[in-house]
Amino acid sequence: MVLRWLLMVLPFALWGTAMAAMKPLLAGAGPLTLAWMRLLPAGLVLLLAAALWRRAPGVDRRDRPWLLLFALVDATCFQGLLARGLEGTGAGLGSVLIDSQPLAVALLARSLFGEAINPVGWLGLLLGLAGILCLGLPAPLLRQWWLMGPEALGERAWSHGELWMLGAALAMALGTVISRYACRHSDPVAVTGWHMLLGALPLLAASALAPLLDPAAPAFWPHWSRGEWGLMAYAALLGSAVAYGLFFWFASRENLTSFSSLTFLTPLFALLCGLVLLGEQLRPLQWLGAALALVSVALINRRQQLWQPLAAVDGAEVLP
Numbered sequence: 001m002v003l004r005w006l007l008m009v010l011p012f013a014l015w016g017t018a019m020a021a022m023k024p025l026l027a028g029a030g031p032l033t034l035a036w037m038r039l040l041p042a043g044l045v046l047l048l049a050a051a052l053w054r055r056a057p058g059v060d061r062r063d064r065p066w067l068l069l070f071a072l073v074d075a076t077c078f079q080g081l082l083a084r085g086l087e088g089t090g091a092g093l094g095s096v097l098i099d100s101q102p103l104a105v106a107l108l109a110r111s112l113f114g115e116a117i118n119p120v121g122w123l124g125l126l127l128g129l130a131g132i133l134c135l136g137l138p139a140p141l142l143r144q145w146w147l148m149g150p151e152a153l154g155e156r157a158w159s160h161g162e163l164w165m166l167g168a169a170l171a172m173a174l175g176t177v178i179s180r181y182a183c184r185h186s187d188p189v190a191v192t193g194w195h196m197l198l199g200a201l202p203l204l205a206a207s208a209l210a211p212l213l214d215p216a217a218p219a220f221w222p223h224w225s226r227g228e229w230g231l232m233a234y235a236a237l238l239g240s241a242v243a244y245g246l247f248f249w250f251a252s253r254e255n256l257t258s259f260s261s262l263t264f265l266t267p268l269f270a271l272l273c274g275l276v277l278l279g280e281q282l283r284p285l286q287w288l289g290a291a292l293a294l295v296s297v298a299l300i301n302r303r304q305q306l307w308q309p310l311a312a313v314d315g316a317e318v319l320p
Contacts, residue, residue, distance in 0.1 A: 074175025075199020
């Protein structure tokens with residue numbers, strides 16, 4: 001049980017540092033290059049792993065239409081929008097926008113799969129959103145937003161990548177739901193590998209054509225140092241192959257609302273990494289955000305057990 005929970009949390013721990021690893025790479029490469037370089041090697045690694053583990057690396061014919069949609073939405077659109085958004089979004093705000101996707105997943109899972117949420121679950125989702133706001137945004141910005149509204153972000157608040165990040169969050173939420181349909185008759189590891197491989201191809205083509213169509217576009221092949229190639233390898237192998245392989249394997253088996261709520265822990269892992277490796281200090285607001293994120297995950301995953309006694313005490317009917 002403990003090992004299972006550790007494996008369930010591992011993707012979010014890897015994602016917590018993968019975005020930080022990708023951000024400096026944009027100085028020497030375009031977002032399209034960054035996106036396909038993250039997907040293509042990871043897809044090949046997952047397909048090789050599926051073959052070595054004596055799984056079927058192919059995809060059942062009945063699942064192939066869903067696989068193509070899965071590749072387009074979760075791989076091509078999500079990674080492209082994410083890399084584009086990183087160009088103009090601060091790491092904190094970008095993480096907040098991406099990690100808000102459990103709200104969309106909960107709504108989609110409730111509508112398509114009938115997963116119960118109930119008031120305790122909704123409270124957990126709202127606390128998780130508040131937690132990632134405290135973790136990802138500086139205190140002065142939160143205070144100014146409360147007092148001044150959108151003006152606190154400046155005149156060009158929504159021209160610096162935030163809309164790209166919101167689009168990426170929506171694409172990931174849709175991809176998480178679509179993965180259920182793509183894995184109905186096929187191995188989740190093989191499906192994840194193929195969707196990354198297929199999703200990388202349009203990004204690869206666009207990255208190769210961009211310099212030919214626009215001389216000002218970034219070069220197709222980046223000029224990175226060895227350290228920067230190491231960051232790219234980390235983002236591709238650990239932040240993509242391992243993280244997405246585990247994520248979609250569990251997403252095909254677990255309650256989507258409960259499992260996706262672990263996304264609220266992603267910025268927490270990013271901050272803990274800075275605390276341990278870089279000696280950074282957490283501000284009081286960030287400690288509050290960490291506590292809210294942990295409470296939200298507990299509430300969402302225990303929402304049924306917590307809501308039933310409350311409803312019984314009130315003499316009310318248990319709500320879904």
